[in-house]
Amino acid sequence: MSADPQVAPDALGQLRFHHLGFATRSCEREAETLALLGYAPEGEAFIDPGQGIRGLFLVGGGPRIELLEPLRGAKTLDPWLRKGIKIYHHAYETPTIDESIVRARDAGARLVSGPREAVAFDHMRVAFLMLPSMYMFELVDTAGRGE
Amino acid sequence: MRYPVSTDDRLNRIFRDVFADDSISIEDATTTEDIEGWDSLAHINLMFSIEDEFSMKLPDEEFAGAGSVGEIKRLLEEHVG
Numbered sequence: 513m514s515a516d517p518q519v520a521p522d523a524l525g526q527l528r529f530h531h532l533g534f535a536t537r538s539c540e541r542e543a544e545t546l547a548l549l550g551y552a553p554e555g556e557a558f559i560d561p562g563q564g565i566r567g568l569f570l571v572g573g574g575p576r577i578e579l580l581e582p583l584r585g586a587k588t589l590d591p592w593l594r595k596g597i598k599i600y601h602h603a604y605e606t607p608t609i610d611e612s613i614v615r616a617r618d619a620g621a622r623l624v625s626g627p628r629e630a631v632a633f634d635h636m637r638v639a640f641l642m643l644p645s646m647y648m649f650e651l652v653d654t655a656g657r658g659e
Numbered sequence: 660m661r662y663p664v665s666t667d668d669r670l671n672r673i674f675r676d677v678f679a680d681d682s683i684s685i686e687d688a689t690t691t692e693d694i695e696g697w698d699s700l701a702h703i704n705l706m707f708s709i710e711d712e713f714s715m716k717l718p719d720e721e722f723a724g725a726g727s728v729g730e731i732k733r734l735l736e737e738h739v740g
Binding site: 587592624 | 696699700701704706707719
């Protein structure tokens with residue numbers, strides 16, 4: 513069997529699931545809680561002033577998690593934090609981010625932000641899109657990554 | 660006898676649905692500051708709801724910059740066929 517179960521035969525161009533995005537007020541406190549479920553940090557925390565966030569990836573028994581907390585004065589995560597929404601996006605890698613964005617928009621998705629370089633991914637480009645069902649997903653550019 | 664529903668009435672119904680608040684009564688001067696919860700997420704929800712109601716598409720960038728009911732109505736007038 514050669515098919516990669518993490519690569520879906522989707523309409524946007526062979527997306528590979530990467531992580532769940534969590535909005536939190538404190539990465540450290542959230543990480544402590546998720547340690548109960550077997551999660552542990554994957555590398556060091558990062559700061560992305562362009563997005564107004566500080567983040568930390570966790571790995572464990574379930575899907576990879578990206579914890580994100582707002583930098584002082586940043587409102588990036590306010591809509592979710594105010595409503596108590598924790599998991600607010602799914603992220604997928606794509607080798608053709610520009611094409612994936614075009615296909616997503618053709619299918620009714622709206623570009624929320626990007627594409628722009630992200631500190632979390634060694635300055636690879638990311639974009640956030642929203643489907644009409646109000647499901648938000650992130651595309652992470654993998655073009656040029658040595659794999 | 661049924662009367663045609665005005666654009667203002669249709670928009671007002673959308674705002675009440677999106678913000679789950681039947682007391683909302685919008686006017687052209689209503690801005691993001693006037694309605695609790697009118698943040699970036701709600702703004703996108705408004706856009707999808709307006710597009711669905713009026714069977715049309717609004718440009719992402721222009722709608723993102725529309726911070727009042729009057730500006731949204733202007734966009735509607737420009738893009739409704």
